[in-house]
Amino acid sequence: MEEKDSEKKLDFIRNHITEDVSKQKNDGRVHTRFPPEPNGYLHLGHVKSICLNFGIAKEFGGLCNLRLDDTNPVAEKIEYANAIKQDVKWLGFCWDNRLFHASDYFEQLHEWAIALIKKDKAFVCDLSFEEMRQNRGTLVSPGKNSPYRDRSIEENLELFKQMKEGEFPDGSKTLRAKINMSSPNLNLRDPVIYRILHKEHPKTGNKWKIYPSYDFAHGQSDSIEGITHSLCTLEFEHHRPLYDWFCENLEIHHPQQIEFARLNLTYVVMSKRKMLRLVDEGYVNGWDDPRMPTIQGMRRRGFTPDSLIAFSERVGLAKRENTIEVELLEHCLRHDLNKKAPRRLGVLHPLKLTIKNYPKDKSEEVDAVNNPEDDSEGSRKVPFSGELLIDKNDFMENPPKKYFRLAPGREVRLKYAYYVTCEEIVKDEKGDVVEVICTYDPATKGGDSPDGRKVKGTIQWVDAKTSVPTKVRLYDRLFSKPNPEECNENEDFIDHLNPNSLKTIENCMTESGLDQIETGIPFQLERIGYFCKDPDSHTLGDFILNRTVPLRDSWSKSNKN
C-alpha cells in the first residue's frame, strides 16, 4: 500500500502481463474477467481471484468483466447468481455494464460447433457414458477411436441438428471434438463439447436441449469478450491445450490462459463440496454462519472488505500449492479494524464493583475517546456512578506476580474515569467473590493523578444501572487441526471440528446506547476484541454481538507457560 510502484515486487502473472503490454500484444490492452459458476456461494478463495482479476485490470488501466459461467443448468441457480453479484459489489469492485453470462453466447457457440463439424473437426458420437469411459484409455494407455468418429460431415450436421431439436434423450449422444485419442493429455482424447440436457436453464428457459461443456464455452466466452489474460487455478492447466485448440481451430481472438495456485487456509475447509456438507448436516448454521469462510459468513462475522483485499495482496501469487496461516488473515483484519473501529466499553463476565466513598445517588458522565488512532472521531460521554460492573478476569483475590489488575489493596485506573482501590471483597456461600468494594480518588477524574502517582493497570467498566444486557457469540476456529483434511483411516474432516467454535455467553453488559448501532458495523470493546451486532438481534429481540476477532493478548499468552 505504502510502497511505491517502482519498488513493488511483481508476481509472475503481473510480470507476464507487463511484458505483453510492453510488446504491444493486444495493442497493449489488458482485459480480465472473474468467471464464477453460479452453483454455490463465494468464499475466501474467490476473494483472491476477484482481487487478482479486478486488481490487475485497475493497475494496468484495463477492464474486468463479471461473467457467470452458467453452462450447466443442473447445478446452477438464480439465488447463487444474485449472491455472487452482491458479494463482489460488497468487496467494492465494479463491473459497470459488463455483467455477462456464458449463456449469452449459446447461439454463437452453437454456430462454432457447426463450423467445427464442417471442418471435420467434430463429430456426433453415440457411445454411452460407460462405453466412452472405456474407450478413453487410461493414464498409461492410449484410447480407442469412437466407432462413430468417421461419420460424414453431412450426417454429423443432421444428427447435431436433431440433438438440438430435442429428438434424443439425455445421454444418448454427444458432440465431440476430433483431436487425438492417444494424446497423453486425456483432455485431448476427443472431448465432449456438447451434451444433451433436457433441463430448463435459468436464463434461456427451455430454448436449448443441448448445452456446451466448460471447455467449449470458457475460452470462447473469453474470446468474445476480448479478454486478454484469462486467469484461473492450477487444475485447469491440462485444459489449456484444449483452450488453445479451440481458439486456433475456430480462428478467433486468442486470450492467454495463465494458471495460479488456489488459496488454502489453516483450520478451515475451502471446497464447496465440503462446505455444503457442513451446512447440510447442520454443523454450522447456514452458508452465512460467521465461522464459514464464505464472503457472506465473513461479512456477518464483521470482516471488512479492506481487510480481505489487504489479505489477498499479502498472500502472494505463485504456482506452488500453499496453505496460508489463518493468523495472517487475523492480522489483516485487526490492522484494518484498529484504524477504523470505534471503541466502546463492555464486560463479558460482570462482577459488581461498589465505590463506598462515592456519594449515594450521584451519577455523572465521563469523556471517553472514540478512537485513539483517529482524533477526528472525538469523544463521547459515558455514564458513571458508584455502582459499576467490571470483568471477573480483572480481579483476583490472590494474584500472581505480574498481574497488574485489581486485587485486595491494589489501586487501578477505571479507564476514562478514576483511580480506585480495592478495600473489601464480598463472597457468596460457595466462596466465590461476588462484589468488590473500593474507594475512589476524586482528584483522579479523567484517569490521571495530579500528584503524578502511577498505576500499573487500567481496566474497563460499565455503569450498573444504565448499561445494556447483551448476548455475545464468541467464535473460534471451525476445526481443531490446521489441516482438517489430513485424516487417519476411518476419519474424515468432520471428525476434526472444533467443539468450541461457538460459545454463547448470555449475561454480558455493554455501555449505554451501544444496542442502537447498525448491524454489521464493527467496533472494539476495549481490552476484549472487535464485535458487531448480529442480524438475529432483530428477530430474537436480544442485543446479540458476534465476536469478529479478539484483541491480541500477550498477557494470557505469556501466562500459559
Add this chain to the structure above:
RNA sequence: AGCCUGGUGGUGUAAUGGUAGCACAGGAGUUUUUGGUACUCUCAGUCGGGGUUCGAGUCCCUGCCGGGCUGCCA
C-alpha cells in the same frame, strides 16, 4: 505406472548468474489511560547428489518429495 506441474526459514512470498530480503507466526525489549496499537531487536531457509562457472537458489544431469489428470462438472 504415463503425462503435466511445482519444491527458498514454522507459514507465505522475493532475489531473472553477483551481499538470500520482506511479511505473518515465535522470542526479547521500548512507549502506552486498551497486557491493544506503534516502534526496536531477535530466532530461523535455498530438497539430496553430481556438474558448468571466478561465482549457482538461479544453468545442466540425476535422484527424492508434493500437487494435478482416466465427468456428458466447472
